[in-house]
Amino acid sequence: MxxxxxxxxxxxxxxxxxxxxxxxxxxxxxxxxxxxxxxxxxxxxxxxxxxxxxxxxxxxxxxxxxxxxxxxxxxxxxxxxxxxxxxxxxxxxxxxxxxxxxxxxxxxxxxLDAVNALVDILMHRDPKARVMLALARHAESFGQPTPEGIRIRTSAEDLAREVDVDLAIVDEVMARLRRLKLLADGPPAHPSIVVTDLRRFLDFIEFLETPQKFGGES
The missing domain is CATH 2.60.120.10 (Jelly Rolls)
Known part of the structure; x- marks a missing residue:
């Protein structure tokens, strides 16, 4: 413009x-x-x-x-x-x-897809999965591509309220994802979360969800 x-x-x-x-x-x-x-x-x-x-x-x-x-x-x-x-x-x-x-x-x-995704996330029984799925939702629907990855303009507190999970659980999940180098912190000037590799992140979620799809481990 x-x-x-x-x-x-x-x-x-x-x-x-x-x-x-x-x-x-x-x-x-x-x-x-x-x-x-x-x-x-x-x-x-x-x-x-x-x-x-x-x-x-x-x-x-x-x-x-x-x-x-x-x-x-x-x-x-x-x-x-x-x-x-x-x-x-x-x-x-x-x-x-x-x-x-x-x-x-x-x-x-x-x-509309993002709203439907949120409804599906809230129905998930596992609070840690809800956190990861919420991060994926924000990255896919509203994320900003950057050289470092997909920037999400949200916070741990927002995610906790969004998917009805204790903040301590959100912090625990995000810490694990940072250790796996799937998440990083955004620039200090604009606090945010960066999904470093969206495809790998989605694959990781799918891997964790697989036992549930087949009724769990025997």
């Missing part, structure tokens, strides 16, 4: 800024140009992390498309630049630009 377009539609945000709150009406959506936005939903009085979205992601489009209140809260977690698109502008863009419409459909499908 050109600087002239950003000058027309763009805004800059600082960590802690709330783009919108759950339950509010919504007539704008956001396209993240840089930075990160945390998406949370209130469940039984506790904020549950759904995603942390980075550059290239859409935020807030559902309230425009289905004309219903916001179903989550979006909070800026890093200095961010976003394009702010009003409902009428989005409708015009979708009618005149098939590529934009296709990209939006792909994003929505990816979000």
């Amino acid at each position: 050109s600087e002239s377009s950003f000058a027309r539609y763009g805004r800059e945000y600082v960590p802690g800024d709330v783009l919108f709150r759950e339950g509010e009406s919504g007539d704008v959506m956001f396209v993240i140009q840089s930075g990160a936005v945390r998406i949370t939903k209130s469940v039984a009085g506790e904020d549950k992390l759904l995603a942390v979205l980075g550059p290239g992601e859409f935020v807030g489009e559902m309230a425009i498309l289905n004309q219903k209140p916001r179903n989550a809260t979006a909070t800026v977690t890093e200095p961010s630049r976003c394009l702010v698109i009003e409902a009428r502008k989005l409708e015009a863009m979708l009618q005149t630009n098939a590529e934009i419409a296709f990209r939006l459909i792909k994003k929505l499908a990816k979000r």
Whole structure:
């Protein structure tokens, strides 16, 4: 997106800024140009992390498309630049630009897959498996490719709340994954988790899950 377009539609945000709150009406959506936005939903009085979205992601489009209140809260977690698109502008863009419409459909499908994955994770009986599956979910659905691996903009505390596991278990699992060099810490300027080799990480999870698929060891 050109600087002239950003000058027309763009805004800059600082960590802690709330783009919108759950339950509010919504007539704008956001396209993240840089930075990160945390998406949370209130469940039984506790904020549950759904995603942390980075550059290239859409935020807030559902309230425009289905004309219903916001179903989550979006909070800026890093200095961010976003394009702010009003409902009428989005409708015009979708009618005149098939590529934009296709990209939006792909994003929505990816979000639906991520929600379904979270439901499957929460049904898993093993808390340690829930932690690893949650890490894989974030890496595959919302991760940012970097030279070091797939960067996940989340924390151990968020993962613990997300999959209903004690923080001590999350720390134990992540420590083991670091020893296996499947995880690493992100840059100090932007605390995060890095999945160093996603394919190897997924293979490791599949290996651990295999006994369960066949009814356990005899």
